[in-house]
Amino acid sequence: MKVKDFTKEVRSGNIDIIEHTQKIIEEAKKINKDYNYFNVISEELALQQAKKLKEKIKKDNKGKLLGVPISVKDCICVKDIETTSGSRILKGYKPLFNATVIQKVIDEGGIIIGKTSQDEFGFGGFNTNVGLDYKIPRNPIDKERVTGGSSGGAAGFTKITKYAHLALAESTGGSIVNPASFCGVVGLCPTYGLVSRYGLIDYANSLDKIGGIAKNVEDVDLLLDVIKGHDENDSTSLDKELNKYKDIKKIGIIKEAFNVDDEIKDKIIARIDELGVKYEYISMPISVEYGIPTYYLIAPSEASTNLAKYCGMRYGIHGELNETYNEYFAKVRSNNFGKEAKRRIMIGTFARMAGYRDAYYLKAMKVRTLIINEYQKAFKKFDLLLSPTIPITAPKIKDIDKLSIIENYMIDMLTVGPNLAGLPHISVNVGNNKENMPIGAMFIGNYLDEKKLIEVGKRISLN
């Protein structure tokens, strides 16, 4: 059921909010045993919210998300609910406040059902880089396969639940559209700054965006409508409205992005042919060829500074205070960060070190300008750009360890471009491969052109 139809049913009294909340919580608990989508299921909070809402709607039944169950990627702070960004170093941390997006969702009648699994701090494209003590979520279509990442729990649960539900997710280099593609659902990553990051546990501040994952395009549109908007608590928050929808006249197909399996290419092109919008191929060599090294310099550089504050002092995991401060901090960090977190801290620390900063960190920031310019040139000619979301379909979990580090990072090849440039992008399902695994098409829009993405998504999506 679409969220809009669900809230209508709630309003007319055909659905009891408390019963419905109980049902989805029971479902989440049952599914979690096999699929590991939730780090925390916030049953008590959800039922408390449901009871309050049931009372409230007797007098006032407004609310765009009235009674709608909302799952929250673990990196987004929910008051009094353990929030760890999937990392053992934050074990036990209970935020004292709600992230702006959480407050907005609650104000519209949404019910928070839990914190979803992710790669530790968002460090991955398969959701296999979960923190120490966390379990890898499994693909809803084939349990042997990955969900994609880093918002893997969000996408997996969205696909599998029988109920109306919306997922709050987050993307730094593709973490919304990637798992949406692998799990066969819709993911929308907004323009950088459109949605407040206040209360988000930072991965890389100049790249992080909160967005939505849902079963269909209408749902993800509704969620964006609720969470967007200027926030004085976020200094990078945009104070602008979305552009009004204008006809989509021409789509640019990114040539270099289609060096993928024929099956993926054919499914996407077949759908775009049916769409009946004019399209042309366009070459975008810098974004596709140089996106990975650029991203993997900038994101870990920012991450290594953000993660410097995790040292076992004010929140999260604590050790015994019987060493000097450097020994204590290093011990807590070494014992509680996972392998990929350590790797990215190392890469980022290196890239910012005296002697290397200009050659690596600054160089990457300059290439980022070239990437932004390449997109801006393309948008002079095209309304939207199209590529596969991911060059492959969901691989088996056991095969991930066989990849070298760069092979592993290459999974983000097509998604880092729009993320580096802060451009909105959507992934919708356009069919399955022979093994029944979903294929996603990704449309990229110019800044604040989310309405075009929604429109094309509705027309092309099989969701």
Add this chain to the structure above:
Amino acid sequence: MKVDQELIKKVAENARLNLSKKELDEFLPQFKEIIENFSKLDNLDTKNIKPSFQPIELNNVFRDDISKKSLTQEEALRNTKHKKDGYFKGPRII
């Protein structure tokens, strides 16, 4: 660019990470692979190109200097195990 154990150790020290012998052995070839991949960026001419520290141009945000409600001392200390007399208690300096 020479990537050796010494460099890895130096980076780890700066990052306040104690890497085990096993981790050091694992990181070294990975670091080499990663840095080799990064050097691809040298193919691009970035002379006279400004760095983009943000994807979108940002303006400074100012607000009036008026105090607002914030966390109480008790709230701020709620998530720590190490506290004393209303303060965070840290490890010793020397």
